[in-house]
Amino acid sequence: MTKIVKTTANILFPFTMIFGLYVIAHGHLTPGGGFQGGAIVASGCALLLVAYGSPWVFDHIKDKRLATFESLGAIGFITIGLLGLIFGAVFFGNFLAGSGSLFGTTPATGSTLADFNTGGVLPLMNFAVGVKVIAGLFVIILVMAYASSIKEWS
């Protein structure tokens, strides 16, 4: 692409990344969550791919590693569910809420500021879904660009 598109992508890429990670991390407090934030981060990567062309991205990112990350997200999500079966009473039981450890603070009542350190296992599940959605949506675009870059299509 031209120099204008590359400069605009250079400026917009960090802000897109930070906003997507913010939506993932604050999934239990504000609208959004793992899927929405992952879609925003993947769209930032798609901006990079459209601006810089597919050979530059193929040199830096391997799709095998993205497949590994997608599997890691699914394994983390189902592991947290099974840990709820072990430590709590039921499948996907929220065993961290109110325990005082990681993400375990009891939220204050009344109209206060939102406390980030609440929610139990919900932020961890949001992180797992976010990793899976980032890898899954970006590998779709990567495979599409790879199939589009082959000129001798039989």
Added chain:
Amino acid sequence: MGIEFLIVNILLVILIVIASLVAVLLRDLLAAAIALAAMSLLLSLEFFLLQAPDVAIAQAGVGACLTTAIVIIAIKGTKRMEEE
């Protein structure tokens, strides 16, 4: 739920229909992809006005950005102008 809310909603729906018609009628496929992205962005604004910010973020991320990227990559692999 005043009369302004109704007017903005009707205006947004009319704009969505106009953007869809432009996307169908254009011969330049790249411009049609941009019109489709504009339609998706207006649709996400409509979702936000109807108090569904979750759906609005998903629509703006997937519909306006990822689908446009996929369509632009596909146009880059084929031809830009539509033939008769």
